[in-house]
Amino acid sequence: MFPRYHPGAPVSKKTVIVLGIDGYLGWATALHLSSAGHDVVGIDSLVRRRWDRECGTQSLIPIKTMPQRVTLWRRLTGHRIDWRPMDLCDARAVTELIRDVQPDALVHFAEQRSAPFSMIDLPHATLTQVNNLVGTLNLLFALRDHAPKTHLIKLGTMGEYGTPNIDIEEGFLTITHNGRQDRLPFPMQPGSFYHLSKLHDSHNIQFACRIWGLRATDLHQGVVYGNHTDDVAMDAGLSTRFDYDAIWGTVLNRFCVQAALGLPLTVYGKGGQTRGFLDIRDTVACVRLALENPAGEGEYRVFNQFTEQFSVKTLAEKVRDARAAHGLTTNIIHLPNPRVEREEHYYNAKHQKLLDLGLQPHYLGDTLIESVIDIVERHASRVDPVELEQPNVDWRRGGTAGWRKPLKKAAADRDASHRPVVVSSKSPASTIPLRGTEKERRVAQTR
């Protein structure tokens, strides 16, 4: 089944199933592990592409189909990725997969991963929590029954912690209370139905480790930025997603798109919201470190997976400053915050365990920001400026009138309006699109 052996393979070659291989990080991770000589099986239901159609969003960078991508990867590197379309919510399929493959490890990205998507309305909140919970329960029982020694590497989120007024530890905290002491799960305060779904998973997984002796690493990941790993950058056909819209986009990618278009960077609220961040190259490295240094039998461990913490405002300033170095002016504006969150707060989260395993962080610098802006400029014709305007999901009221925009209709609009998406590093002033007109059209469309 896995006939190839890579000359640069690590001492201990692993068979690993990447769940959610079609996503932003799943794909980059699968290539990284495959490149490192591990045998990779990739599964995905491709639901992320369907959600794009539902939301009227799309990856800025065109991405190939899964069969095209794995074929190209094999042609370029000789590595085989065993691609299997499958829905993790299909319990029988999950059981058969685990029983047949007998993997050393699972890397589990296969969840609905957008906080705004989960806050649109009741059906989206329910979909998020049920989808994420059921998929993970299916995995846990399949592991118990068919592969109890397999190491589950689960993508969690730093957002499970919220913003407590004390230092955030890695999963557990020693608490002294009324003269007694215990090491207990860190108290969690997630900030969306999505983040809550990850916390529900964390509790279920921790329980399964305790009662069944399973082994799991819960990667409480920060916000990822960037798009290029060595593998992804090898060929345009190997590209991974780049999301910049208000539902799927992460904040730095979004700022870079705004900067490339000469639009103001839109900070939600005061911008003092501080979070952990990391480069996509560190994401794939962290997963590999977890894979190659597995948890023990019955062990549930948490790694805080980020390299630096920034406030949103600081991030905006970094983008502005990187542009200023080239003589370009970038404005920062503050929008009413669609989320319910503290905008000024203490934040100090530990992230030592992955460093101890050997992580060599890529810190955020001007070069990275410029490289992301370069990417945006190469795909400028695909930018939909409407996606860079007001956020379209509010934590209090849910999705606004414009949250759902059928892609084809939007594309037709774009063609018809000849909207001036002129992207240039040289003339930011000329690039601001006709937002007023567009907005009126959008509102009319959705009524």
Place this chain on the structure above:
Amino acid sequence: MFPRYHPGAPVSKKTVIVLGIDGYLGWATALHLSSAGHDVVGIDSLVRRRWDRECGTQSLIPIKTMPQRVTLWRRLTGHRIDWRPMDLCDARAVTELIRDVQPDALVHFAEQRSAPFSMIDLPHATLTQVNNLVGTLNLLFALRDHAPKTHLIKLGTMGEYGTPNIDIEEGFLTITHNGRQDRLPFPMQPGSFYHLSKLHDSHNIQFACRIWGLRATDLHQGVVYGNHTDDVAMDAGLSTRFDYDAIWGTVLNRFCVQAALGLPLTVYGKGGQTRGFLDIRDTVACVRLALENPAGEGEYRVFNQFTEQFSVKTLAEKVRDARAAHGLTTNIIHLPNPRVEREEHYYNAKHQKLLDLGLQPHYLGDTLIESVIDIVERHASRVDPVELEQPNVDWRRGGTAGWRKPLKKAAADRDASHRPVVVSSKSPASTIPLRGTEKERRVAQTR
């Protein structure tokens, strides 16, 4: 809609929806609130009766249908309970209910509430978590959109806390760490997929209070014993369920059935497992106290709802001693523990808030134990001794071969075998049924 006004009504009469009115506690609570002059709407999907058929279990005390019960209640007291069959997982029905009734409060018992049931296998774990989560999400969104001032009184469980080595506070804990301090959710370590589902709910509800300003009381309830409240005791037709089997039964009720049959009391493991307990009369009083002293806008509060804590072994000894006072000998035996839990541990859980609101506890004494045994003796012909044998769900392996026993088949077996369920306070020795034979039959049946 609620034309009657009770002369003894409290100063502030409330309109309250009891969700899960057909259950052990839902029914007793509905009567208590109705009796106190509140206007009660009761909903239930009747799924608990279907689960009985699936598991081959039944209430020791026969219970009437919902229409029969509410009709009888009205005839006896003049109080109207507005009974509406409805599934909480039906989002549209929930929305219409909340919009139409505009209740002052919801009392939410409508969840799968058995830990062993949730541990049978993957489908039962998934059913438990999805059912409980989706029903509660439906409520939260309906409240946000149609009745944001309504007070949600949610039945949680002391089992959310697990057994930490520090004192258990009521929901929140002030933590000092590295010189900083915050008041944070108490760290939770639930012990089954059922208990986990309650924790997931707690997190979702807490979040909804924070972002939408909803008001909620999460009653972290201990293990309930007893069967009679003033209202339930009024007429046999008003009886509430009495579960003693290994899936639905609570421990003290179960011991009382064993004692009544002269069977040994079966303690799981060492029996040092310590939990909070309360009398069913205190359950209904606590819910009423929460109802009449609502949470504030945006407030999520936790009351630990129990009155005393006992180890399982101590409980068994109490039952034994109550019997010994009448010259009856009761043996206590220890079975291998089907659960994964600490059998000797520190346990000290606070339960002050309901006392502060005026709760007058009914502490566990010989009288209560004797009254429960009296109940059992009155319904002795309905006892299925097989249900008192080895537990049929194991935390590590799930449901054993005998967990599922179609009720009709079992009843037929019982009739055919003339099993000697002779129950008497006087001759315990004669009452031990033909367990060996029965067991062999059961095993044959399920293969």
